[in-house]
Amino acid sequence: xxxxxxxxxxxxxxxxxxxxxxxxxxxxxxxxxxxxxxxxxxxxxxxxxxxxxxxxxxxxxxxxxxxxxxxxxxxxxxxxxxxxxxxxxxxxxxxxxxxxxxxxxxxxxxxxxxxxxxxxxxxxxxxxxxxxxxxxxxxxxxxxxxxxxxxxxxxxxxxxxxxxxxxxxxxxxxxxxxxxxxxxxxxxxxxxxxxxxxxxxxxxxxxxxxxxxxxxxxxxxxxxxxxxxxxxxxxxxxxxxxxxxxxxxxxxxxxx
Amino acid sequence: xxxxxxxxxxxxxxxxxxxxxxxxxxxxxxxxxxxxxxxxxxxxxxxxxxxxxxxxxxxxxxxxxxxxxxxxxxxxxxxxxxxxxxxxxxxxxxxxxxxxxxxxxxxxxxxxxxxxxxxxxxxxxxxxxxxxxxxxxxxxxxxxxxxxxxxxxxxxxxxxxxxxxxxxxxxxxxxxxxxxxx
Numbered sequence: 001x002x003x004x005x006x007x008x009x010x011x012x013x014x015x016x017x018x019x020x021x022x023x024x025x026x027x028x029x030x031x032x033x034x035x036x037x038x039x040x041x042x043x044x045x046x047x048x049x050x051x052x053x054x055x056x057x058x059x060x061x062x063x064x065x066x067x068x069x070x071x072x073x074x075x076x077x078x079x080x081x082x083x084x085x086x087x088x089x090x091x092x093x094x095x096x097x098x099x100x101x102x103x104x105x106x107x108x109x110x111x112x113x114x115x116x117x118x119x120x121x122x123x124x125x126x127x128x129x130x131x132x133x134x135x136x137x138x139x140x141x142x143x144x145x146x147x148x149x150x151x152x153x154x155x156x157x158x159x160x161x162x163x164x165x166x167x168x169x170x171x172x173x174x175x176x177x178x179x180x181x182x183x184x185x186x187x188x189x190x191x192x193x194x195x196x197x198x199x200x201x202x203x204x205x206x207x208x209x210x211x212x213x214x215x216x217x218x219x220x221x222x223x224x225x226x227x228x229x230x231x232x233x234x235x236x237x238x239x240x241x242x243x244x245x246x247x248x249x250x251x252x253x254x255x256x
Numbered sequence: 257x258x259x260x261x262x263x264x265x266x267x268x269x270x271x272x273x274x275x276x277x278x279x280x281x282x283x284x285x286x287x288x289x290x291x292x293x294x295x296x297x298x299x300x301x302x303x304x305x306x307x308x309x310x311x312x313x314x315x316x317x318x319x320x321x322x323x324x325x326x327x328x329x330x331x332x333x334x335x336x337x338x339x340x341x342x343x344x345x346x347x348x349x350x351x352x353x354x355x356x357x358x359x360x361x362x363x364x365x366x367x368x369x370x371x372x373x374x375x376x377x378x379x380x381x382x383x384x385x386x387x388x389x390x391x392x393x394x395x396x397x398x399x400x401x402x403x404x405x406x407x408x409x410x411x412x413x414x415x416x417x418x419x420x421x422x423x424x425x426x427x428x429x430x431x432x433x434x435x436x437x438x
Contacts, residue, residue, distance in 0.1 A: 069357040078366055078367060079367075081367065081400065081403055081405075082400075082401055082403075084403065085401055085402065085403050108403055109400075109402050122401070122402070123402070123404070124403045124404065125403075125404045125405075125406065125407045126404070126406065126407065127394070127405070127408060128366055128367070128404065128405040128407050128408065129392060129410075130407040130408070130410045134408070148360045230368065230400075231400065231401035232401075245368075245401075245425070246370075246372065246402065247425070
């Protein structure tokens with residue numbers, strides 16, 4: 001069926017009508033066998049997809065892309081792990097940007113935005129052993145043809161909502177495999193700097209003034225400067241530049 | 257900072273008259289003390305008017321969630337002659353306080369992040385006190401910037417103590433578990 005436009009991503013392709021979570025299935029696969037690098041697990045309907053721990057990813061059956069890809073990034077130094085996050089985020093951005101003229105950005109650390117709407121999310125899981133990364137599961141969810149979302153979601157959007165065009169999921173998946181393989185090989189070739197620069201280029205809100213909130217509720221306004229090598233968000237505010245871990249700050253307003 | 261840059265820096269400092277050097281750039285921190293520092297310390301301690309050695313510790317400002325920083329080497333005054341060393345010493349970022357843990361081994365965090373004892377809030381913890389673990393067994397998750405890393409134990413044995421609360425931040429090399437070797 002599928003045209004093989006990649007070297008390894010998607011060569012082995014498992015598709016399911018319903019799966020609780022493609023990442024979970026990939027984990028089971030890894031625990032029982034040695035799936036080849038680039039193995040994809042895709043679900044028409046994912047019933048228990050996950051964003052971060054404790055938050056779920058809502059998807060309507062048959063309208064969106066929900067898949068996981070297995071890699072063995074043994075070449076990746078542990079201290080370079082944010083480059084993996086960046087490479088994967090860029091791969092999804094590459095895909096989305098092919099289908100719209102609107103600006104497509106990466107919201108720190110790895111959500112994909114069209115304008116101020118979230119169109120895609122990423123969840124990466126790794127196994128970290130004595131010798132570094134043993135394997136990694138890249139879980140990707142892209143809202144493609146979905147037209148309505150739960151009002152509980154803060155700012156969802158889909159390719160359809162942004163462009164008014166429906167897309168073939170198999171073709172989109174194929175395009176994604178190429179984008180992901182390209183970024184993964186870039187990572188494998190040690191091009192951290194190029195990846196970091198592009199990530200910075202497409203960082204949502206960079207150079208703009210944004211309202212932030214600390215865990216204690218204190219709000220402040222600052223300008224997003226970029227990220228550092230470990231992935232902390234760099235914000236310039238009245239007291240100078242500050243680097244934030246994920247739970248140390250929350251963006252409460254749209255940039256601008 | 258690259259390894260090469262650090263090498264250059266070390267060379268430069270070694271040639272200089274500096275006793276101590278610190279640099280901080282975002283999350284990255286480096287502290288270097290030369291053997292001149294040890295000499296100065298010894299001299300100061302020899303002077304009778306000097307206050308307790310602890311007060312001579314350089315003032316170190318610790319950023320909120322950064323790698324903890326050791327205070328001045330605690331017992332160098334006990335050894336009157338600091339060993340002359342050709343190269344300045346690059347401080348190891350931590351020196352854990354040792355209680356009676358000698359018979360235990362430690363599972364440490366390979367990265368900075370958030371420590372999770374289970375794969376999701378409704379799941380049971382990977383390991384608990386009294387469990388026997390094997391080499392390569394997943395013992396926890398350390399999440400960093402939405403990258404969820406399952407941490408495999410490098411040692412086998414019995415879990416004696418869980419050193420970090422669920423969902424708490426951990427530093428690089430922080431002790432996560434105490435394990436009684438099998």
